[in-house]
Amino acid sequence: MHVTSCPVCLGANIINILDIPQVPVHCNLLWRDQEAARNAPRADIQLSFCASCGHLFNQKFEPNRTAYGESYENTLDFSPRFSDYSATLARYLVDQYDLNEKEIMEIGSGQGDFLRLICKLGHNHGIGFDPSYVPQGNAREGPEFIREFYGERHRSYSADFIIARHVLEHLDSPREFLSLIRSAIGDRKHARVYVEVPNILYTLRDLGIWDLIFEHPSYFNATSIRYLFEFCGFEILAVKERFKNQFLGVEARPATATEHAPKVDDDSLAMLRDYVEHFARHHVEKIESWHRKFDSLGRKVVVWGAGSKGVTFLNTFSDVAAIEYAIDINPRKAGMFIAGTGQEIVPPKFLQGYRPETIIVMNTNYMAEINQMVQDLDLAPDFLLA
Ligand SMILES: [Zn+2]
Structure with missing residues (x-):
């Protein structure tokens, strides 16, 4: 499968930015079984930029692979x-x-x-x-x-x-x-x-x-x-x-x-192109810097946020053994497992017994409420922002 024209303007002037092979097809499907979660289906991302309208899209998207049924859970309303x-x-x-x-x-x-x-x-x-x-x-x-x-x-x-x-x-x-x-x-x-x-x-x-x-x-x-x-x-x-x-x-x-007949502003296009090039250059660097960070961290590291960002983060560092759990305040996710890597998703109160040394927060917008919950649980871990 290969998308050959831009889904927005149908243009064919497309620039490949980066490839991310074999990511989980679904980040927000709930897995009740750890082994099944680890064997979750995978597919490729080929992030591409349309030089005509500035749109970004996955050229390797396969529409028939995605499904959004009852076990699809992406509610953010618990926050x-x-x-x-x-x-x-x-x-x-x-x-x-x-x-x-x-x-x-x-x-x-x-x-x-x-x-x-x-x-x-x-x-x-x-x-x-x-x-x-x-x-x-x-x-x-x-x-x-x-x-x-x-x-x-x-x-x-x-x-x-x-x-x-x-x-x-x-x-x-x-x-x-x-x-x-x-x-x-x-x-x-x-x-x-x-x-x-x-x-x-x-x-x-x-x-x-x-x-x-x-x-x-x-x-x-x-x-x-x-x-x-x-x-x-x-x-x-x-x-x-x-x-x-x-x-x-x-x-x-x-x-x-x-x-x-929409018109595209040339300045906006040029700006987007600069951002896209900056992003492509720094993508690998950011992953490498996290690998170095993991080397210096102790045990008991948890990820806070078992949504798209958390699942992608955990799958990027699937070889990091220190991360045993993902925290999520959505009670429907408790006891489920992360697609691709299989960490158990646990509610915040689980941390009271587990006492993590480090919490990696996936979304900066939730930092204040996470900090409050952690203080209420009488914990004092180090925080890192993904
Ligand atoms: Zn386009």
């Missing part, structure tokens, strides 16, 4: 830091777009927390689409959930506001998806859209090399996502860096023009 972020975003969208007694549709709604919040804040009616949704107790109250991928057959559902957070980067054809949303909106020009994706510029700038995962065929930046939206018949209202620059939030409405 107070992330809940605060979601609540602030929900409040902003309700105020900015007067979402009161409106129809809200969320695609990729997960377990529905964000949709419930938006519906509650503005007495809105919600409908969520997600195959990984697990039905909960009082289903008669609140939004309705459809346990399917949003597709052609759902275009009759209409909404005043359409949300898709952390969906686009998982799709092999984000163009098809966004075009479908645009065509489902039709001539309802009052409809507004909010889409959120990881911000690859953050990854490039801050050398967040653990953000590259097989589940993400696409890595958007403000330039490439703007191109995509304009191409698919939307007018951009805002593209904002959110969650301390780790995400991009796109606010858009249907465009009035019928011709959609």
Whole structure:
């Protein structure tokens, strides 16, 4: 399998940046068995840069390898830091777009927390689409959930506001998806859209090399996502860096023009190219410097964060025996095992008995809440930021 044209602009002027062979196909599938976790399926990443629109993507992505069923778990809502972020975003969208007694549709709604919040804040009616949704107790109250991928057959559902957070980067054809949303909106020009994706510029700038995962065929930046939206018949209202620059939030409405020929700003392209070259140069160096760090660390090292970043980090250093556990505050992950390397995922309170010497924190945004939890457990380990 080889993607030969850019998934955003369809251009063929593609530059290979780096290869990361044999990573776990899924970082967020839960494994109940350690041996099965170690034998989790693997696939290749070939990170590539489109010189025409500035998009980054995995040229070796294979769409039929990924699956998002009930055992797919990527909820971040157990973190107070992330809940605060979601609540602030929900409040902003309700105020900015007067979402009161409106129809809200969320695609990729997960377990529905964000949709419930938006519906509650503005007495809105919600409908969520997600195959990984697990039905909960009082289903008669609140939004309705459809346990399917949003597709052609759902275009009759209409909404005043359409949300898709952390969906686009998982799709092999984000163009098809966004075009479908645009065509489902039709001539309802009052409809507004909010889409959120990881911000690859953050990854490039801050050398967040653990953000590259097989589940993400696409890595958007403000330039490439703007191109995509304009191409698919939307007018951009805002593209904002959110969650301390780790995400991009796109606010858009249907465009009035019928011709959609997006233009790419040359300065932005040149800047992206510089960042990409910087990233490629420092990728290997960062891994080597961690190997040196591990040599000087003692025993009892744990990784805090068993999401994408943690799984990628652990798989990069699969030969480091000192890391026996991964910590995660999501209770659904407790007792499960890390794909590829098989460390057990344990809740924070486990550390009280284990008493780690070093905690490697995967995401700087959670540093304050992790520090607090560790103090509450009466521990004083060294912290390292991945
Ligand atoms: Zn492109």
